[in-house]
Amino acid sequence: MNLKPYYNRLEQNLGAQGWMTIGTWAQSPFQVIWSAILIQNASANNADAAATDLFSQTKNDPAVIRGLSVDELAEIIKPAGLYQTKAKYIKAAADWLEQYNDDAKLIEQMSREELQSELIGVKGIGNETGDDILMYAFHKPVFIVDTYAKRQFEWMGIDMPKDYRKFQVIAEDDWQLNWDEAQELHALIDTFGKQVKNQKQWDESMMAGFTLK
Structure with a gap:
C-alpha cells in the first residue's frame, strides 16, 4: 500500500x-522506553511529569532502575497512575536491557523483526508500545x-x-x-x-x- x-x-x-506527538520523551533511547510505558492509560502531561521525576531520580540509567525496589520506583512515577504495575514493567524493560549491557547502539544493530519480537516478549510491552520503542528509540521505520x-x-x-x-x-x-x-x-x-x-x-x-x- x-x-x-x-x-x-x-x-x-x-x-x-x-x-x-511524543512530547519531551524522545530525548534518548532509554527515555523513550520508560516513557512509552508511562504513557499507557495516562495523559501526556501526567506521563511527562512522571518521566521528568524518573530522570531526576535515576538519570534514566537502567542500572540505577534495576537497583530500585518496585515500591521505590512506583513512588517516583506516581504521577503516571497505575504506578505499581508500571514500575514492574519498567523494571522488566531494564532487566531486558541488561543482557545487552545497556548498550542502545548494540540493540539498534538488530534486525527490525528480531527486535520487534524481543520487545513484545518484555512484560508490559505490547504491539503498539513495542513499535513506539522500535521507531523512536532504535530508529526502525x-x-x-x-x-x-x-x-x-x-x-x-x-x-x-x-x-x-x-x-x-x-x-x-x-x-x-x-x-x-x-x-x-x-x-x-x-x-x-x-x-x-x-x-x-x-x-x-x-x-x-x-x-x-
Missing part, C-alpha cells in the same frame, strides 16, 4: 510535525497501528484486519517511507486525529473523498 499520497496530503495541510490510524483508515473506506500485525503488514506493503517519513506520518496521523474525531468531520475536512489504493 503506497502511503506517500496519504503522507503528502496530511503534511501539505498540517505542516511538518517532527516529534510533536514502522507503521504504528494506533487508534487514530484505525479510525482514519475506516473513514477512508478501507477494510483493514482487526489484528494489529495483519493491519500493519498490509499498510507497510510497498509503503515507500524511510524512517524520517515513517515517524513524521505517525505524528501527522495523531495530530490530525486529535482534530478530526468522527466520519462527519473527516468528510468536511481536506481529506474528504481521499482514499488509498
